[in-house]
Amino acid sequence: MGEVIVITSGKGGVGKTTTTANLGAGLSKLDKKVVVIDTDLGLRNLDVVMGLENLIVYNLVDVIEGTCRLKQALIRDKRYENLYLLPSAQTKDKTAISPGQMKKLTSELKEEFDYILLDCPAGIEQGFMNAIAGANRAIIVTTPEVSAIRDADRIIGLLEANHLNKMDLIINRIRMDMVKRGDMMTVDDVTEILSIPLIGALPDDEQVVIGTNQGEPVIGLDSKAGTAYMNICKRITGMEVPFMELQNNTGILTKLSNFFKKD
Amino acid sequence: MLRKSSVSIARDRVKALVVSDRVHCTPDVYENICRELHSALSKYIEFTEDDFQVNINRTQVIITFAGEES
Numbered sequence: 001m002g003e004v005i006v007i008t009s010g011k012g013g014v015g016k017t018t019t020t021a022n023l024g025a026g027l028s029k030l031d032k033k034v035v036v037i038d039t040d041l042g043l044r045n046l047d048v049v050m051g052l053e054n055l056i057v058y059n060l061v062d063v064i065e066g067t068c069r070l071k072q073a074l075i076r077d078k079r080y081e082n083l084y085l086l087p088s089a090q091t092k093d094k095t096a097i098s099p100g101q102m103k104k105l106t107s108e109l110k111e112e113f114d115y116i117l118l119d120c121p122a123g124i125e126q127g128f129m130n131a132i133a134g135a136n137r138a139i140i141v142t143t144p145e146v147s148a149i150r151d152a153d154r155i156i157g158l159l160e161a162n163h164l165n166k167m168d169l170i171i172n173r174i175r176m177d178m179v180k181r182g183d184m185m186t187v188d189d190v191t192e193i194l195s196i197p198l199i200g201a202l203p204d205d206e207q208v209v210i211g212t213n214q215g216e217p218v219i220g221l222d223s224k225a226g227t228a229y230m231n232i233c234k235r236i237t238g239m240e241v242p243f244m245e246l247q248n249n250t251g252i253l254t255k256l257s258n259f260f261k262k263d
Numbered sequence: 264m265l266r267k268s269s270v271s272i273a274r275d276r277v278k279a280l281v282v283s284d285r286v287h288c289t290p291d292v293y294e295n296i297c298r299e300l301h302s303a304l305s306k307y308i309e310f311t312e313d314d315f316q317v318n319i320n321r322t323q324v325i326i327t328f329a330g331e332e333s
Binding site for chain 2: 145146150153154156157181182183184185186189193195
């Protein structure tokens, strides 16, 4: 029986969609059968991040309305075996589906997939309620910013109120140079405020932008963020992986000083 | 040039925001809650303000009393 995980944040633009795409790719790399669902009706994005935008025929609303069969709407990823996308509808809005219908859909998918990842829209309205309806686990994405943390806290409260208590935190876009000069909150600061278990911390990595430009998950590229995402995937499956060092030691000055430090 | 690190400002702001969101009130109401709890409890228990802490999380209001007499 598969696990249904909603990826949510409250605030927009913190990296939910990128995280969903990368966790999907990473879990499929771990030989899991995965489907990622874009639940943001009217603002379809996950297909673009994954580079599958030209392959869409049917979408989530078509499946729910019965215009097509579930199998017909699932798009198989080009790079990752066992990874499927159920795209959102670009011309419908959040009222086109209900939490009950989402629950039914996810329980159907649970029979066949190991992981069902739901990319949640920003906000706390019906789109959010639809996305969390069928989930039995949540991953909250935030960045070390006041507004993002505040929204994450509200989301956590709402999830608790909806009896979704299995929650983990991802802190995205950490800049160690800023943390060091006291201009960015640390992983510990954020985790302490939100007080839910940390499942991963991601450095602000150029490779993520490059990957998104190409429609390719960063997990396939040699990068800090790719490694961090892979570690999160392993933790999702229950493996214990130590947290990596976020600090970037490849700067030329660091290299030089390390060179002189050696005896 | 010495300036207050922006992190400590951010930390204070986000903590105040989160608490007031959790109890649906403004940050100064939180201050009042703390003060009144403090004065109410001080009628029955002897403690200093340092021993007394009020934490509000999403489901509970927790009063921590650290003043164990040795």
